[in-house]
Amino acid sequence: MAGSQLAPDAGRMKVRHVEAEDVALLDPGSDVWNGANSTDILLDSTPLTAQPSMYVQAKWENLEYGRTRNLAVRAAHNNDRIYFRLQWEDPSAEDGIRDTDQFPDAAAVLFPVADDAPLQSMGSPKQPVNAWYWRPDLESPYSITAQGTGTTRRTVDPELGAMGGYSSGRWSVVVRRAFQSNGDQYVVLAPGEARKVAFAVWQGGNQERGGLKAVTLEWQPLEIDA
Amino acid sequence: MAPKPPNVKRQLAAVFDMNKCLGCQTCTVACKTLWTDEEGMEYMWWNIVSTMPGKGTPKDWQELGGGFPDGGDPKPSRIPKVEEYGEAWEFNYEDVFYSGKGMTQHLQPTTGDADWGALWDEDQATGDYPNSYFFYLQMICMHCTNPACLAACPRQAIYKRVDDGIVLIDEERCNGYRFCMEACPYKRIYFNHNKKVSQKCILCYPRIEEGVAPACFRQCPGRVRFLGYMDDEDSAVHKLVKKWQVAIPLHPEYGTEPNVYYVPPLSPPLFDDEGDVIEGSERIPRSYLESLFGPDVNRVIELLQSEMAKVRNGEKSEMLDTLIAYQWKSMFGGFTKDPSTLKRPI
Numbered sequence: 001m002a003g004s005q006l007a008p009d010a011g012r013m014k015v016r017h018v019e020a021e022d023v024a025l026l027d028p029g030s031d032v033w034n035g036a037n038s039t040d041i042l043l044d045s046t047p048l049t050a051q052p053s054m055y056v057q058a059k060w061e062n063l064e065y066g067r068t069r070n071l072a073v074r075a076a077h078n079n080d081r082i083y084f085r086l087q088w089e090d091p092s093a094e095d096g097i098r099d100t101d102q103f104p105d106a107a108a109v110l111f112p113v114a115d116d117a118p119l120q121s122m123g124s125p126k127q128p129v130n131a132w133y134w135r136p137d138l139e140s141p142y143s144i145t146a147q148g149t150g151t152t153r154r155t156v157d158p159e160l161g162a163m164g165g166y167s168s169g170r171w172s173v174v175v176r177r178a179f180q181s182n183g184d185q186y187v188v189l190a191p192g193e194a195r196k197v198a199f200a201v202w203q204g205g206n207q208e209r210g211g212l213k214a215v216t217l218e219w220q221p222l223e224i225d226a
Numbered sequence: 227m228a229p230k231p232p233n234v235k236r237q238l239a240a241v242f243d244m245n246k247c248l249g250c251q252t253c254t255v256a257c258k259t260l261w262t263d264e265e266g267m268e269y270m271w272w273n274i275v276s277t278m279p280g281k282g283t284p285k286d287w288q289e290l291g292g293g294f295p296d297g298g299d300p301k302p303s304r305i306p307k308v309e310e311y312g313e314a315w316e317f318n319y320e321d322v323f324y325s326g327k328g329m330t331q332h333l334q335p336t337t338g339d340a341d342w343g344a345l346w347d348e349d350q351a352t353g354d355y356p357n358s359y360f361f362y363l364q365m366i367c368m369h370c371t372n373p374a375c376l377a378a379c380p381r382q383a384i385y386k387r388v389d390d391g392i393v394l395i396d397e398e399r400c401n402g403y404r405f406c407m408e409a410c411p412y413k414r415i416y417f418n419h420n421k422k423v424s425q426k427c428i429l430c431y432p433r434i435e436e437g438v439a440p441a442c443f444r445q446c447p448g449r450v451r452f453l454g455y456m457d458d459e460d461s462a463v464h465k466l467v468k469k470w471q472v473a474i475p476l477h478p479e480y481g482t483e484p485n486v487y488y489v490p491p492l493s494p495p496l497f498d499d500e501g502d503v504i505e506g507s508e509r510i511p512r513s514y515l516e517s518l519f520g521p522d523v524n525r526v527i528e529l530l531q532s533e534m535a536k537v538r539n540g541e542k543s544e545m546l547d548t549l550i551a552y553q554w555k556s557m558f559g560g561f562t563k564d565p566s567t568l569k570r571p572i
Contacts, residue, residue: 022539054229055378055409059302100407100417101305150381154401210403 013039015075015082017191017225025076025083028172033085035153040145043214050120052150054080066214068201071107077224081159082189083176084132086199094204095136095167103204104147107134108144109141109175110198111187112219119219121199123148130187131200132175141175145185148212157183185203192226227480228294237391238369238429239558240443241452241466241473243489243549247362249349251275253451257366258508260441262427266420268314271344272427273442278363279514280347284310284413293374293411294481300374303368303408311416312344334407356501359509361491363476363518364450366442367391367414367427368484375426378409390455391485392431397423398460411480411565437563444558444565450550454559461559462548463487470545478520489549490515490523492530498544507515 024030032086045066051057080213086107094105110119110131117127123146131144133154159181164173179189189195196219202208257273276282283308286550291303315335321327334340351358356441369386373393376384383399384406386392395406395415400423407415407424430440438444454461456468466473466487473487493508515523533543548556555562565571 052380053378053405055300055302055374055405056380059408097402097417097419099307099405099423100311101307152381152401210401210405226519 013073013075013197013220013222015077015222015224018076018078020076020078022078022081022176025078025081026155026161026174026176028085028087028163030166032076033074036087036089041071041073041216041220043069043071044202044217045078046211046213046215047120050149054212060212063211064068065206065208067206067208068214069199069202071199071214073199075222077179077191079168079179079191081176081178082224083174085172085174086201087170087172088201089170089207090203091169091205092205093136093171095166097137101207103202103207103209104135104137105171105204106133106135106202106209107171107173107175110200111189112196113145113185113187115196120153121149123124124148128185130185132160132162132177134164134173134175136164136166143183143186147185155183156180157186168208172186189224191224193224195222195224196220197222227299228297229377230371231384231483232376234371234388234391237371237456238434239454239456239463239467239485239487240366241363241463241487241489243450243452243473244361244363245489246448246450246549247275247364248448249275249277249362250447251345252296252445252447253364253533256441256445257427262264264420265417266418266427266539269308269311269424270342270416270418271312272414272416272425273364273366274344274361274525276345277348277350277360278518279352279360280350280509282363283312283365285312285342285346286310287413288477290413291411292413292480293477294372296479297481300378300409301411303411305404305407305417306413309338309342310517312342312346315340315343315382330335345502353509356497357509359493361510363488365412365414366488367393367429367475368412369427369429371483371485373479374409374482375406375415375557378405379403380405388430389435390431392429392434394428394431395424395426397425400424400537401564410519411477411482432571433565434561436439436565436568436572437561438565438568439561447555449554452557452559453561457462458559462551462557463559465548466545467480470529471491472526472545474519474522474526474548476518478522488519489524489530490519492527 012211020032024032056068074085076083108131113128117123123129125147128147133142135145141162142154146152162175198216200213202213262270274283291301332435351360383396402422452462454463475484493510496504496507
């Protein structure tokens with residue numbers, strides 16, 4: 001469905017086709033995002049047993065992490081690029097690393113490069129996954145590839161962009177990339193496809209980083225309008 | 227249970243003779259100027275000499291946990307704040323020295339709350355005069371046999387070199403999560419605020435690879451620091467640690483098997499109320515030394531005392547001769563090359 005604004009559509013996550021310029025879609029506060037129901041994604045903490053280090057398991061055994069439980073997602077494309085707008089509540093905006101014991105907030109959109117890649121282990125040696133990772137203190141988001149727990153590799157993809165802001169206790173962030181991508185192990189998406197996606201949010205104020213995060217424990221179906 | 231230690235073929239080890247340390251911090255400055263003089267590293271002291279009893283650097287690090295106490299599970303800890311490590315303040319040099327205000331302003335920090343620093347309690351003694359005392363504790367990365375930092379990293383960004391046991395952080399793999407800073411019980415890891423990665427003492431490995439002793443060892447005017455492969459029976463380190471067993475680890479109960487060993491400090495005697503020496507007394511309480519080195523420190527102090535008695539009786543002591551280090555180059559286990567002779571000086 002094409003149009004200058006997204007129409008409301010509850011339920012499955014759809015990537016709506018919209019005729020809009022990059023500059024508008026990249027702005028989380030733009031009118032172009034109005035009018036569509038967002039998909040409410042429920043997040044859980046990553047399992048403690050999945051933390052790859054004994055130290056992390058010992059330290060966080062009785063501490064709460066993955067505090068973000070609700071993520072509101074809207075998605076759109078303009079035939080050239082695909083956009084995800086993420087919104088979540090966070091009591092403190094951690095927008096940089098100001099001290100040794102302080103961590104920034106962050107969010108990521110994760111895709112299987114081939115659809116059979118496992119999520120909980122962040123892929124496998126033969127089944128890579130690709131994340132678009134946003135952090136408020138980074139000039140541009142990272143494209144992260146992984147082939148199993150602890151194997152993430154950060155790269156800079158010039159096609160990847162993001163804008164984010166914090167107000168009234170809530171982060172609003174748009175992450176976008178060109179559909180096509182030439183990077184090694186980068187996901188390639190196209191209009192009309194049915195794919196999978198997952199999300200992760202880190203609350204820096206709770207010292208969440210690495211595997212200490214709130215995630216979708218299962219892949220979510222993603223329908224990209226033709 | 228603590229994880230299985232990484233395999234190495236050989237282990238470089240160090241012995242620091244606390245009885246010879248002058249507290250001059252030449253080692254500290256040698257390291258600082260060689261490795262940590264860039265932006266983002268201002269507050270780092272990969273080498274530091276703390277006055278003990280004292281809070282150390284970072285502040286109260288001995289109270290923070292980490293490691294594998296008594297070989298058991300990892301003990302949770304926390305990351306100290308920059309102000310606990312000791313902030314690198316800016317000073318009003320311009321005002322005092324160049325603006326004609328030298329008679330009205332005193333030199334003082336212009337940034338941060340100046341209520342703690344890396345050497346805030348330097349030379350501050352414990353106890354009442356004339357029985358007050360302090361001594362110096364030299365700290366670098368312990369290049370542990372079972373490094374808690376390495377085990378804590380979820381990304382395998384920390385590794386122990388197979389050929390010499392030096393523990394290094396791969397800055398390409400490091401994502402700046404800082405679990406290593408928490409897990410290290412000696413709190414010898416820092417966060418680089420520019421590069422956003424963890425960094426620490428590298429035992430001057432580029433020097434080691436050229437046969438040169440690390441900067442803090444070579445620059446020490448007090449001949450405090452010995453270096454060598456633990457299995458090199460000709461090295462002073464092997465003799466002091468294995469043969470004579472006069473050097474022991476700091477906080478062995480932390481369970482990480484550190485490879486820096488210490489010759490513990492001997493004490494001057496106490497004075498009585500009349501100002502007379504109390505024969506056989508020791509100014510530094512044994513209980514305090516035990517809190518640093520464990521009960522084995524008693525054996526070592528008695529060993530040192532008996533060797534000194536031998537020498538006073540006209541006998542020879544190879545152990546004391548080794549500790550005195552009449553030949554400077556005998557201290558470095560063969561790592562005696564002059565760095566100025568290298569093509570690219572390090």
